Amino acid sequence: MELGLKGKVAFITAASKGLGKAVALELAREGVQLAISSRNKEQIEETAELIRKETGTRVEAFVADVSNPNDVKQFVETMIQKFGKVDILLVNAGGPPSGEFMQFDDETWERAFQTNLMSIVRMVREVVPHMRKNGGGKILTIASSSVKVPIPGLVLSNTFRAGVTGLMKTLSIELAKDQILVNVVAPGRIATDRLKELDAANAEKLGIPVEEVTKKMEQTIPLGRYGGPQEFAKAVVFLASDANSYITGSTIMIDGGMVPSL
Ligand SMILES: NC(=O)c1ccc[n+]([C@@H]2O[C@H](COP(=O)([O-])OP(=O)(O)OC[C@H]3O[C@@H](n4cnc5c(N)ncnc54)[C@H](OP(=O)(O)O)[C@@H]3O)[C@@H](O)[C@H]2O)c1
Structure with a gap:
């Protein structure tokens, strides 16, 4: 299949x-040039260098906290100056803290909202x-399986991810005339540091070893393992490629x- 991603x-x-990072690397392998950001300067520059070395593609790193307007x-102004255009936008952020409703004050709610x-x-x-100037594009964001089934002990995710799907669905309708396709991707349990943190928090809450939590969780997944x-x-x-010309407004x-x- 021709993905049409080169350039x-x-x-x-x-x-x-x-x-x-995983999405950035896979896009780079298909010849996509990248503007990537995160809060930690050293870490984002290290990732940019790793992707450049592995794929030979152009990668610009930028330090930005997505909760800061x-x-x-x-980030966008600087990268538009450097690249002259944007074809694909993936908005990602760190997950909100785990915990139940009565644990959180207004400040924590506000931080998760931002x-x-x-x-x-x-x-x-x-x-x-x-x-619009470019004649179209792809907009994606990473949410969570909590948009379909709320996850116990993750009230902040359960609340704001639902808002995200409402926002993205609306955008898919409003932006369709501009040939901008808008979708949400919802991970179940994909093996990253975030998942390690969540499993560790559950292990502490239940008073059992983290390996046991992971094993129990894997048993709830039909494919029997984390992704x-x-x-x-x-x-x-x-979803970000030209091969996707008709999926929009989906989670x-x-x-x-x-x-x-x-
Ligand atoms: N992994 C899963 O199975 C899973 C399941 C459901 C939902 N999710 C959601 O998917 C998203 C990504 O998860 P992950 O597993 O990849 O997490 P991760 O391994 O912890 O990585 C988080 C990334 O986000 C950056 N980041 C955190 N807060 C940021 C902020 N305010 N502004 C800019 N960058 C920020 C971090 O870099 P810096 O520290 O340098 O900023 C890091 O690059 C999260 O929202 C998570 O809740 C993941």
Whole structure:
């Protein structure tokens, strides 16, 4: 299948490790040039260098916190100056803290709102005029299986990810006339540092070893294991490519069959 990705430009936030990095690397392997960002300068530059070395593609690194409006603006402005266009936008961010409703004060709610919802609002607002000028594009964001089945002990994710799907569905309708396709990708359990943190938190709560938590979780997945970041990234690459010309407004589960809903 011809993906038509050579020469395209992708902007990816929260890309220094985990899922964002995996998508960046897979896109680079298909010849996409990258603007990647995260908060930690050393880590994002290290990732950029790794991708350059492995793929020979152009990668520009930028330090930005997606919850900070000014950082978002600067990231897009700087990268448009460097690349002249943007074909693909993947908005990613770190996950909100785990915990139940009565644990969180207004400040924590506000931080999760800024990080996991407003980041998408602001990135999309900055990028759409450039995509329109370019004749179209692909906008994606990473949510969670919590958009289909709320996850116990993750009230902040359960709340804001639902908002994200409402936002992205609306955008898919409003932006279709501009040939901008908008989709959500929802990981189930993909083996990254974030997943290690969640398993460790559960192990502590239940007073059992982390290996036991992982084993129990794997038993709830029809494919019987956690996914790899690269397996996740390959699905995202398809959605971001020219090969995807008719999927928009969808939430695609990448979960090994974990979510028991139609
Ligand atoms: N892995 C899974 O199975 C899974 C399942 C459901 C949902 N998710 C969601 O998918 C997203 C990515 O998860 P992951 O597993 O890849 O996590 P991860 O391995 O912990 O990586 C998180 C990345 O986000 C960056 N980041 C965190 N906060 C940021 C901020 N405010 N601004 C900019 N960059 C930020 C981090 O870099 P810096 O520290 O340098 O900023 C890092 O590159 C998260 O929202 C997570 O909740 C993951």
